[in-house]
Amino acid sequence: GDSVTQMEGPVTLSEEAFLTINCTYTATGYPSLFWYVQYPGEGLQLLLKATKADDKGSNKGFEATYRKETTSFHLEKGSVQVSDSAVYFCALSLTQGGSEKLVFGKGTKLTVNP
């Protein structure tokens, strides 16, 4: 079935370090892909999205490119800040039984130290 696999955490970085969080997917057809972020004690927020192959989503310095050939949607940021400490979820869209739903990865916890 359709699924999302993202790198296990936790990930700990120093401020201004480069961040990559890997995400690969399995899907029939051509899903849309998303990154959501969950700050401590809060619900999830959409960070960025890409709806077709080779699209690049970007927001708040984060980027991810929809790579159909490698079925990947890795999240990157050139210089992380302490305020980026959160849990990051990769997700894909899924049509099931005529309805559209999101399938989430298990999440990767990022801690950025000053």
Added chain:
Amino acid sequence: NAGVTQTPKFQVLKTGQSMTLQCAQDMNHEYMSWYRQDPGMGLRLIHYSVGAGITDQGEVPNGYNVSRSTTEDFPLRLLSAAPSQTSVYFCASSPREGLYEQYFGPGTRLTVT
């Protein structure tokens, strides 16, 4: 504009008790859903609704009921709580045209003893 609100924030139940988790949104969104979040499991869809009067099951519906009598409200009912239902519950909504851009509530942390 309050967005998606959930009550209560925390709840402790004994096994066998019932309760309703409340969810409301003031953005006139058609699509609403309930997820549970467990360590190492990510988010799993419990139930969802594509509009008032229409609900359907997600990945893990057993032990939960929902109804959608208005566009704004989407309560989740636990009929007979079990320790396996200890989790953090999130309600989300999205406009039909932006179905996958879901707006999440702050969550309800439920413990069943």
